[in-house]
Amino acid sequence: MNRVSVIGVGNMGGGMAANLLARGWAVDVCDIDFAKVEALQLLGAEVLESPAQAAVNASVHIVCVVDAPQTGEVLFGPRGLAQRLQPGHTVLLCPTLAPEDVEAFAARLAEQGVHTLDAPMSGGPARARDGSMSLMVAGPQAVVTAAGELLKALSSRVFHISEKPGDGARTKLVNNLLAGINLVGAAEAMALAQRIGLDLAKTLDVIEQSSGQSWIGIDRMRRALAGDYAPRAHVTLLEKDTRLAMEMARSAGFASLLGGPASAAFAQAHAAGWAEEDDAALFKLLGGRS
Template sequence: MANVTVIGLGAMGGGMARALVDSPVTKMVAGFDMNKTHLENFYNDAKAANKAPSQMPNSQKESITAGTDFCILALVNEKQCEAVCFGGDDPLINSLAKDSCVILTSTVTATWARKACEKFQAKGIFMMDCPMSGGPARAREGALTMMASGDDASFAKAKDIINALGKEVYCIKGGAGMGSTVKMVHQLLAGVHICAAAEALSLAAKAGLDVHQMYDIVNGAAGASWMFQNRGERMLQAGDPEVKSALDIFVKDLDIVHAEAKALQSPIPIASSALQQFVSGQALGLGKKDDSQVVKVYESITGAPVGGEEPSTRNEKTIGEAVGEYWEVADGKLEEIKEVGEEPRHKVVLANEFVRALRVSFPPNDTTLAHRHAEDSLYFFLVEGGLDVVNHVQGADPSCDCLGFGEVRFGTHKSDKPLVHKITNKSNQVMLCIDAEVLKQPPITAAIPLVAEHHELIKTRDKCRVYKMTLEPGGSVEVTYPFFYFTVVLEGGTLQSEITANKGVPSISWKTPMQRGDVHWKEPVAGLKQTNVGASTFVMYIAEWRDPVAFHLLSLREGSRCPPDPPW
């Protein structure tokens, strides 16, 4: 296990640092940031997980100890990277030990990344040029897209740390600088798409169209893009949206695109125009606003506002509770009801004829769109320390709810009534929940509950039973699962699985590294031995899909009935 220091604990760096605290590949995670609130909050989080240094570092130099194996840079720009690495009285290059490794995740020019790598290597320090993309929520989950470049030795040294940060890790050939080149091309597209979205919605507003309807039409047609959907939604808001990515960042990133393209003599007329729109936004005082507010550059010229309340079209829209109908929320605004799988904070991660699993994740103070749950569902809440939310259920007053860490609930949205609601995250942590829809009874079920060591039956409902399997380091259990089942990892690690051999048939053994929130669908299996070969306690939920008819017959015989779960 490695000792890691993260310099820069803002939205992205703080998320990455916390993902490393959760990862089994780290022993200690230190952090430093000039913002004392960021520094103190992260230190307390790391300390709670027993992965903090003995005392909170008060300087960059204090954050680097003799045992630091990796230093991750998550800084705003190239100027900050230069100052931290090579400037001042205590530059990073003088603090790191030989054979340690720097992982550069900031967006810089390829030229700077190559020169920095040369300087570190001259001191016997490895370096990976590894910019990332994905936003704060994915940073916290360890689910970023990583664009990693460097020499083979640096790759070999840093791969476990980079894999702990990224769900999609791309190894870019050509040495340091090539990862930054890939990020540069990506940012060209991102910046152009944001400006194109602003331009299209501004044209619609000037032409007298309903821009909210225009937004819906484009998202269901060929002109849609991820940036149009994401930034367009914020362009339509009344007032200033929450800053998730500052406009200043795209001035910096597209300026890098312009400089590198000029050196390569590669024309970029569209990206250059986008850069000028963001620069115009700075001139209007929008630099610290969300980058979606480049739309105000167009508004200042056309005089036609894009953002604001959606016009009332009650005569044209059906108010109801079905998908595609509209919910009149508290302020009188009409909000279209989405199918839960179409709500952007709900991502389908597994689907077959028996189950559809959605990963629910969104940052503090964010609110989902109105959406409808129509299938009976298991909910697994996976935020350490719990999460406070406000549940806005259609037809009821908003209610506060505390979602406990490891809590499992069952919603009877098909057996009883579909749930139409919105959720606001009122905590200071990113929401993480698995919603597993129970779609169909499998061909094989079990009549009685499983009895096995290290398995605790924690929930029984007509369509499922949920067991909690806990294995301490080195612990193992051999079990037969006579049913189809769905698994959710609560506390991750590495699990070694072995299917016991029958006569004349060799045993099968494999290792699976798992992290919190990983899900799988499994078929019945006999003689499965599972061993925790990691260094920390491994906890996994095993949800048995069962025959609801048999459950009701048993309930009638025994006169028992399960109490309802809290509404969700």
């Protein structure tokens, strides 16, 4: 456990890698964006050319890419981790994925004697970097215990959901559906405040200290009021996560009242050309409604 690989070092993966390096861990990193790995190399990370190389020196591997296709490529592609994974290695799956995809990946890895921890994260890049983000971990207790020091280094809020990979993904989708609903609600409320001529900064101050408060709503609307749409969390992320949550709801026979419209709002923001902007762009979408 004294050496770990991080495959995918974007906002969250890069934050985790930097955090581990600052805590004295040996970290191998791999990403298709060389600028990202180069920045971590300056902090002491070892740069890998392919995920397959990661299994040479480390026995624990953090996969932190965007979606299921990227995860499948990292794990089982021509230069994927599975080429050199050994029995007893552990893979942490940190992207927000459909539960059935997590279950399928875990089953394939188990055929090689490789452990899977379904470990989606929440909290944003700053919390990934300082180790205060949340991890929703699903996997066998023995594997969670063996990875305990790493999990504590990554997160001050580790929740062991169950021993069943897939339940971490289910928990994350429930959480992110609520985050998406809260964000769309905050953007709509602020758009209404704008329409009726209120001072937006003062309105947000009131909301932050009153019953309408939500962390994501305040965080994103502060950015929106400053005109700051530089991406910390792209519109496409909650677009994907709310879509996956609604698919999960439908497969469970659950009729969602608010999730569908919230998910549609993120899709509309994408269609409006704001896919690569911060999801604070929901304010622009809802503020432009007649």
